[in-house]
Amino acid sequence: MTQDLGAGLGLRPQHYDAALEHIKHGLWFEVHPENYMVAGGPRLAWLEAIRQHYPIALHGVSLSLAADTEPDPAHLRKLTDLIERIEPVLISEHLAWSTWRGVYHPDLLPFPRTHAALLRIADNISRTQDTLGRRIAIENPTHYLHLEAHEWSETDFLRELTQRTGCGLLLDVNNVFISARNLQFNAADYLDQIPADAVMEIHLAGHSQDSELGAALLIDSHDTPIAEDVWMLYGHLIERIGAKPTLIERDDHLPEFDVLLGERDRAQCQLMQQQVTV
Amino acid sequence: MKPSLAQFQDNFVDALWHTDVEPMPLTALSSHFFPGHDSVAPEPSAQAKLSSQPGFKIYRNTVLKSCIDALMANYPSVLRLVGPAWFHAAAAVHARKAPPIDVSMLVYGQHFPAFLKHYEGARELPYLADVARLDRSWTECHVASDEPLINSIDLSRLSPIELGNTVLRPHPSARWIWFPTQPAYTIWRSNREPAELDGELAWSAEGALLTRPYGSVIWQSAGLGLCTFLHACARGCTLAQAAEAAIQADPTQDIAHLLSELITAGALSPATPNDYS
Numbered sequence: 001m002t003q004d005l006g007a008g009l010g011l012r013p014q015h016y017d018a019a020l021e022h023i024k025h026g027l028w029f030e031v032h033p034e035n036y037m038v039a040g041g042p043r044l045a046w047l048e049a050i051r052q053h054y055p056i057a058l059h060g061v062s063l064s065l066a067a068d069t070e071p072d073p074a075h076l077r078k079l080t081d082l083i084e085r086i087e088p089v090l091i092s093e094h095l096a097w098s099t100w101r102g103v104y105h106p107d108l109l110p111f112p113r114t115h116a117a118l119l120r121i122a123d124n125i126s127r128t129q130d131t132l133g134r135r136i137a138i139e140n141p142t143h144y145l146h147l148e149a150h151e152w153s154e155t156d157f158l159r160e161l162t163q164r165t166g167c168g169l170l171l172d173v174n175n176v177f178i179s180a181r182n183l184q185f186n187a188a189d190y191l192d193q194i195p196a197d198a199v200m201e202i203h204l205a206g207h208s209q210d211s212e213l214g215a216a217l218l219i220d221s222h223d224t225p226i227a228e229d230v231w232m233l234y235g236h237l238i239e240r241i242g243a244k245p246t247l248i249e250r251d252d253h254l255p256e257f258d259v260l261l262g263e264r265d266r267a268q269c270q271l272m273q274q275q276v277t278v
Numbered sequence: 279m280k281p282s283l284a285q286f287q288d289n290f291v292d293a294l295w296h297t298d299v300e301p302m303p304l305t306a307l308s309s310h311f312f313p314g315h316d317s318v319a320p321e322p323s324a325q326a327k328l329s330s331q332p333g334f335k336i337y338r339n340t341v342l343k344s345c346i347d348a349l350m351a352n353y354p355s356v357l358r359l360v361g362p363a364w365f366h367a368a369a370a371v372h373a374r375k376a377p378p379i380d381v382s383m384l385v386y387g388q389h390f391p392a393f394l395k396h397y398e399g400a401r402e403l404p405y406l407a408d409v410a411r412l413d414r415s416w417t418e419c420h421v422a423s424d425e426p427l428i429n430s431i432d433l434s435r436l437s438p439i440e441l442g443n444t445v446l447r448p449h450p451s452a453r454w455i456w457f458p459t460q461p462a463y464t465i466w467r468s469n470r471e472p473a474e475l476d477g478e479l480a481w482s483a484e485g486a487l488l489t490r491p492y493g494s495v496i497w498q499s500a501g502l503g504l505c506t507f508l509h510a511c512a513r514g515c516t517l518a519q520a521a522e523a524a525i526q527a528d529p530t531q532d533i534a535h536l537l538s539e540l541i542t543a544g545a546l547s548p549a550t551p552n553d554y555s
Contacts, residue, residue, distance in 0.1 A: 034382050039450070040424035042493050043384075062381035068283035075381065100287045104378040105294060106344035107337055109287075117283050144333025149280050182333060210336075217332055 005055065005089060005245035007267035009260055012250075016046050018257035020053065027264070028055040028089065030247050034062050036086075037078040047086060057090035057201070057247070058082065059170075062104065065124045065138070066111045067097040076131045083132060090201055090245065092137040092170040093128070095121070095158070108141050112149035113157045122164040129167065137170040137200040138162075142220040143179035155193035168200035173234050174226070174249075178207050178218040187233055196241035204234060204267060205249040223252035226263060235270060243274040281324060293325040294338055295374060345373035348383040349390060353413045355469040356394070356406060368397060385417060408455075408462030409469070412486060415453035416470075419488045419495045422451035427491060428548045430541050442518035444549050448508050451490040452545040456505040458483050463499055470497075491544025498543060503531030508545065 008028035011019060019029065029050060036047050050056065060079070063071055083091065096108035111117055129136055138161060140154060152160070158169055171194055180187035206224030210217035226248070238244065246267045250260055281289065328334050349369040350357050357365045372393045378386045391414055394400050395407035427449060433441060448454075457463065461479055463486035485500035487508075506527035510520035521533045540546050 035384060037382050038384065038421035041421045041451070041490065043421070044424075045493060066283075068287055097287065099381065100291055102379055103291070104381050105291065105341050106348075106378060106381075106383060107340040109290060109294075109337060111283060112280075112286060114280065114283065120283060144336045145328065145331050148327070149286075210332075213332055217336070219336055 006271050007246045007264045009264050010247060010249045012254055014254055015257045019050060023053050030057040030059045032061050033058045033079055033082050036082055051086055055089040056086055058088040060093040062098050063093045063128065064097045064099040065093055066095060066121050067100055068120055071124050071128055076128065080132060090137060091134055092139055092201060094139045094141060096141045110141060110143060110145055110147060112147045113152040113154065114149055115151055118152065118157060118160060122161055125161060125165040125167050129165065135166060135168055137168040139170040139172050140175050142175040143183050146183065155190060159195055162198040169194065169198045170201045170203060171199050172203035173237060174205040174207055174230050175220060177230050177233060178220050181218050188236065191233060191237050199241055199244050202244050202246040203249055204230060204246060221252060222249050238270060238274050243271040246271060289324040290328060293329040294341055342370060342373060344383065345378065346370060348386040352387045352417050353390060353410055355413050355466050356410050358469040359409060368399060385421060405460050405462050405465055408457055408460065409466045411455055412462065412466040415455065415488050416495055419451045419453050419490050425450055425547050427544045428541060428546045432548060442516060444517050445514060446511055446517060446549050447547045448512050449545055449547045453488045454485065454500055454505050454508050456485040456502055487543060487545060489544045501528055503528035504536055507536060
């Protein structure tokens with residue numbers, strides 16, 4: 001089913017009307033399930049209206065798979081309800097944690113990639129997939145910190161998770177670019193180490209510079225157009241792994257819908273070139 | 279010994295919310311980044327090792343900003359009354375005291391009205407907490423479950439005795455508040471709608487009813503009789519009992535008119551079969 005997906009867009013409520021005004025063939029949308037895990041009301045009705053015309057992917061930001069505890073059963077129940085209602089074409093989550101001891105810290109927090117963490121996260125992914133009855137894709141996080149206790153490289157850690165749980169990967173090229181700059185590693189080498197078969201989806205987004213440290217600290221702000229460096233990495237990536245569903249994320253400083261469609265069309269062109277040459 | 283994942287997460291959360299973690303001593307910093315440089319320096323705390331890195335502030339800022347942004351989105355009338363700078367300061371204090379427990383930030387801020395009631399900075403604005411209660415009511419109404427509404431035809435089939443014995447429930451989306459001392463609804467409405475207040479504000483008691491009959495949240499003023507009637511329905515009283523309570527609260531209350539008003543507003547759910555006695 002996902003093979004038919006080309007390039008899609010993250011959908012914000014400000015663009016609901018524009019998305020329904022002119023139905024664009026081949027377009028798909030991604031939303032955060034947390035914004036629709038409610039009992040009822042107009043939000044769910046809007047999403048169902050969009051779903052009648054477009055495939056929808058659910059991209060979770062808060063399941064907290066890297067917390068040293070099992071995923072919250074109430075969260076999984078609500079997510080299951082939404083999946084039954086929307087029938088998403090893809091489901092993804094982050095290699096990160098955010099809920100800890102009953103408090104939600106709304107961000108994607110890092111952890112040391114130890115063997116113990118690998119076992120815990122693999123178990124959490126398996127529990128999630130078993131409960132949802134679906135394969136999920138795990139997204140590589142953005143890094144801002146040097147942690148001492150890593151025992152695994154991130155690419156090996158992700159590969160191991162796919163082998164142990166059967167999960168797929170959501171490869172965020174912008175996250176790799178930012179992390180490579182912030183932690184000083186080579187982004188292209190990182191992308192080369194990602195197993196092609198595991199990639200279910202690719203994310204592209206814009207980033208910004210820290211107000212004090214400038215280019216020495218990049219921030220995954222999703223509030224600017226995609227950087228040319230990121231487009232270049234994306235081009236090399238799909239040349240190696242082939243066309244994969246690709247999503248443009250934009251969460252802040254939202255431009256007109258048509259401007260986002262322009263970025264989406266650029267990704268779509270690159271994907272179609274791949275499909276022609278492959 | 280390496281900390282467990284759980285210990286790392288405890289340390290991270292401490293560093294995230296407590297900005298007064300002791301700064302890492304310079305000697306410890308140098309031994310941390312240049313091992314062997316100063317072997318006698320004390321080992322910095324786990325929190326200091328995290329929070330001393332420039333990138334740590336990204337997490338701190340994002341977490342706090344997400345909380346404040348959610349409160350701004352969920353309390354638009356309060357924001358309009360006090361302005362962004364005041365709101366930001368109050369929201370930051372509240373977020374530290376009551377961080378989210380639900381991952382849906384659409385519903386974050388359940389305790390914000392109670393916080394504003396006792397917040398020193400809001401002492402000059404005694405109506406602010408009540409305005410916040412109405413913003414909160416809007417959110418609760420907006421995300422409540424979609425259940426059928428009762429209509430007047432359903433009720434017209436009943437004899438007067440059956441009608442009096444019927445138990446109706448407030449619709450899950452219905453919210454009503456009576457403000458006994460101040461016109462909080464008028465203040466809220468004039469900050470929620472494009473229309474400005476016309477004329478001088480009469481400082482008197484009033485109530486509000488928020489419902490969602492056709493998808494979107496709508497609001498209207500509500501008398502003490504209406505609020506009392508809905509309270510009684512929510513407690514499981516029969517229509518006769520609810521009507522009696524409403525008339526006791528407001529002897530001028532016309533019950534037939536009230537029932538029709540509640541049905542039109544979409545404030546009532548059908549009785550379940552067991553509710554007919």
